[in-house]
Amino acid sequence: MTVTQKTADPTINEARLHRLAQAHGVGTKFTGWDGLPYDVDPETLVKVLAALGVPAGTDEQVRASLADAELGPWRRMLPPAVVVKDGSTNNDGGAGDSEETLVPVHVPHGAEVRVRIVGEDGLVLLPEQRTVPTQPRMVDGVLTDRIMFAVPPELPLGWHTLVVETGGGIGGGADSAADGGTGRGKNGGTGSGTESIRAEAVLVVTPARLTTADPLEQRPGWGLATQLYSSRSTRSWGIGDFEDLADLAAISGARGADYVLVNPLHAAEPAPPVQPSPYSPSTRRFFNPLYLRIEAVPELAYLAADQRARIDALAAESRRLNGQADRLDRDTVYAAKLEALELLYQAKRSPARQRAFEKFCAEAGQGLEDFALWCALREELPADHPLWHDPAAAPGTAVMDGKRSELAGRIDFHRWLQWLCDEQLESAQRAAKLAGMRLGVVHDLAVGADLSSADAWMLRGSLAPGVSVGAPPDMYNQLGQDWSQPPWHPRRLAEAGYAPFRDMLRTVLRHAGGVRVDHILGLFRLWWVPAGNGPARGAYVQYDHEALIGILALEAQRAGAVVIGEDLGTFEPWVRDYLAERGILGTSILWFENDDGAPLPPEKYRVHCLASVNTHDLPPTAGFLAGDHVVLRESLGLLERPVAEERAEHDASLASFLKLARSRGLLPADGQAGEEEQIEALHRLLAQSPSVLLGVALVDAVGERRVQNQPGTTAEVYPNWQVPLADSAGRAVLLDELEGNARFNRLLAAVDQSMAK
Structure with missing residues (x-):
């Protein structure tokens, strides 16, 4: 067709x-x-x-x-980047495979060649040349040889540099051309054979298998999943924050939980109005200051009395929002917090804290400088301003150098905000570990950032122009989806040595025990939708998954973090097996696990997996049991068939899962069980699986019924990502109440007991 x-x-x-x-x-x-x-x-x-x-x-x-x-490959002295598994295996082998990884080097015919590897630690290794019969080729008028060199098997994990020199470049090459791996000499090609030519490429050695989840095979764990912004306490300013995260970790850790999984905490716009969806950020590398706890900033203690009084007034006004259960008010809260942060920024920092701030900025490097510049500019310019797409106004241009000087104060302010985020995230992870959690905070990595985002401006050299990421038509959306996010350009990302991808991962993993990668299939292929096309008229573009998954595993291994891939939806069957072989966990949702139309017995679930009853795109279990999503979708005109058919299918599916629970003695045989008892039984059923992690949604533990996100809708018709945590009666639930919340304690105790068997 x-x-x-x-x-x-x-x-x-x-x-x-x-x-x-x-x-x-x-x-x-x-x-x-x-x-x-x-x-x-x-x-x-x-x-x-x-x-x-x-x-x-x-x-x-x-x-x-x-x-x-x-x-094309013959025109390059070296590949744009080389990513291998440890043990110098080939791309099809695992650890210990006898096959070598061979790197092609293209040089003028007969040229003298020297290849060396400069390790991360400065150690120099000389790879061995291998005899692979290859005929020279005429490339742009130059007869060119292809010479193969083997990656030394003793090369350790890490980011190394592959260096090639020919002709006069051997032994020095100070006057030779090095262009970041393009392998071209001064004449734009591979050279004539007499001139000095030098080229470099990144060589990344990655783990054949990520081992951070291995301990979970001996003792599986469980944890809470929550949308942090919706999880408030009496200390919040109307939005859940980093200190609330620490408290939730402490409360659940005391009940046996090993982690708290949160929504993406990526930065949004630098000032209101802000995008409510955490999956449409301005950058995936840095964090959202909306989540800062103002009272946790040490400089608060040293403000002048009138400044402290103003912050106290802002706090009192904002805390009144904590009781609202219908809709969150991000913009009001963010405006109040920014006013307070402006006052705190003016307070003089102690020498020790000033040194810590400077150290953070130095470690974050140019990426932080560029993001802070974007924030300062974005405060003045709208998202649709032509400057964002002007090549003359890209980072590193003379225009932007001038802006850096002009906006130095605001740039420093936004760098300071990121430092505070880093401090408070470190504190949250420390609290989680002190509570006995084995993982602690598990972050969520969104698929991408908006077309008008900081990432689109900062990383334009590694992103594809004129297209956005989406999804082809499926059973839930027969028109397809356009997520308005620019995708990585596969070749340009490699030519950048995968540095943008690495730097993003390092920031997210810096204070994390794990990371959930939303739509991890995007590291294999993405559905590109060209500008002007409808979402159905797109195409899949393949990525070097060996490189991307390998780098993800490397950075997670170094951070000691578990990786969970959200591998739901349409995918090729081999992908899940590949992820498991690389030590990356998958995702199983109870309602989606079927075998020939019947619920998949939990014993047949995957071992290397995070299993949960629901996900944020489905209603909480209480709402699902009641069929609230059918009623909602009908009211919004989202059903593709009569509501009676939709309801009948839902009821039949639900009945099959409850029947399975009854057959195992988890529910009364006569079917007389209330909502809370059914929710508990479904979680006990899930705990019978061999999956190494089990997830409990906080909304299920308090009886919330409303879905957090209704796909296919906008904020005008449904408050996506703006639903506060509430109970079955629609009353706001604050974290302070959880320790005395009988329903919360019963579900967590049931899960902990079931997992211990």
């Missing part, structure tokens, strides 16, 4: 266009949610290739681009 047949140039040979697309990792077909194959229309292929920097608008361009694709 073909979605549509449109092309900018009908003379393009489609078979040739498909070969070009496949050469650049662009899928020409995809399998729909109905199981049927669909063709990607030619016009979409042309647009996606254009976003990759590959001209394909005419048949002549397709021919030329095919030739370029074939010669």
Whole structure:
């Protein structure tokens, strides 16, 4: 089947266009949610290739681009980046595989070559040359050799540098051209064989298998999952914050929990109004100051009396919002916190704290400087201002150098906010570990950032232009989805040595016991939607998953963090096996685990997995039992079939899970059980699985019924990501009450007892 047949140039040979697309990792077909194959229309292929920097608008361009694709690797002295598994295995092997990883080096025919590896610790290793019969090729008028070198098996985990020199560059090469791995000499090619040529590329050695989750195989664990902004206390300013996170960890840790999983804490806009969805951030590298606890900033104690009085007044006004159970008010809270933070920023820091701030800024480096600059600019300029897309106003340009001087004060303020976030996140993780948690805080990593975000501006060199990430049509949204987030450009990300990806992971993992990677399938392939196309008219673009998963495993191993991949939805069956082999946990949701139309027995769940009853895109279990989501979707016009059919299917599915629980003695045989008893039974049922982690949603522990996010809606029709934590009666639940909350204690005790068996 073909979605549509449109092309900018009908003379393009489609078979040739498909070969070009496949050469650049662009899928020409995809399998729909109905199981049927669909063709990607030619016009979409042309647009996606254009976003990759590959001209394909005419048949002549397709021919030329095919030739370029074939010669491209030969034009580079080194690959843009080399990512291998420890033990110097090949990309298909595991630890201990006898196959070597060979790196191709392209040099002028007959040139003298020296290759060395400069390790992270400064140690220099000399890789051995391997004899692999390869005929020289004429490349842009230069006869070029391909020489293969083996990565030394003793090379340790880490980020190393591969250096190649030829001709006069051997033994020095100070006047040679080094362009970050492009492998081109001064003449823009591989050189003539007589001049000095030097090239570098990043060489990353990653774990063949992430081992941080291994202890969980001996003793599985459980924890709470919550939307932090909705989880408030009497000390909150109307929004749950980092200190609330520490308290929730302490409360649940005392009851046997091993972790608290929170929504993405990524930064949003620097000032109200802010985007409510934590999955549409301004950056994935830095954190949202909205979550700061003002009273935890040490400088508060040294403010002048009038300044302290003003902050006390702001606190009192904001805390009145804690009792509201209908909708959160991020903008009001953020405005109050920013006013308080402005006053705190003026307080003189002690020498020790000033040194700590400076050290943090130095470690965060240029990335923090650029983000703080974006924040300062964004306070003055709207998201649609032309400056954000002006090449002359990119980070590092003369225009931006001038802005850095002009906005130095505001830049420092936003750097300071990130330092406070870092301090309070460190404190939360410390509190979690002191409470006995084995993991502590588990962060959530969003798929991407908005098209008008800080990341889109700062990382433009590593992102693909003219496209956004989305999803093809599925059973829940038959029009497909466009998430308005620019994707990584596979080649440019590699040419950057994967540094943007690494730096993002390091910040997220800095004070974390784990990370959940939303839509981890995006590290394998992403659905690209070209600008001007509907979401259904997109194409899958492949990524080097060996590199991305390997780097994720490396940074997690170094941080001592567990990685949980959200691997729900449409995917190729081998992906889950691959993730398990690399030591990355998957995700299982009770309602989605079926076997030929019947509930999958818990004994058949995956071992390397986080299993839970629900997820944030479904109603809490109390609401699901009542079928609230069917009523809501009908009221919003989201059903694709009569409500009676939708209700009948839901009731039948629900009855099958409750029947399974009854068959195991978890519910009365006569079916007479209340809502709370059913929720407890479903969690006990889940605890019978071999999965190494079990998740308990905080909303299930207090009886909340409202869904946090209703896919397919906007804030005008449903308050997505703005629902405060409440009980079954719709009354706001504050964290202070949890220790005395009988329902909360009963569910956590049931889970802890079940997991201990």
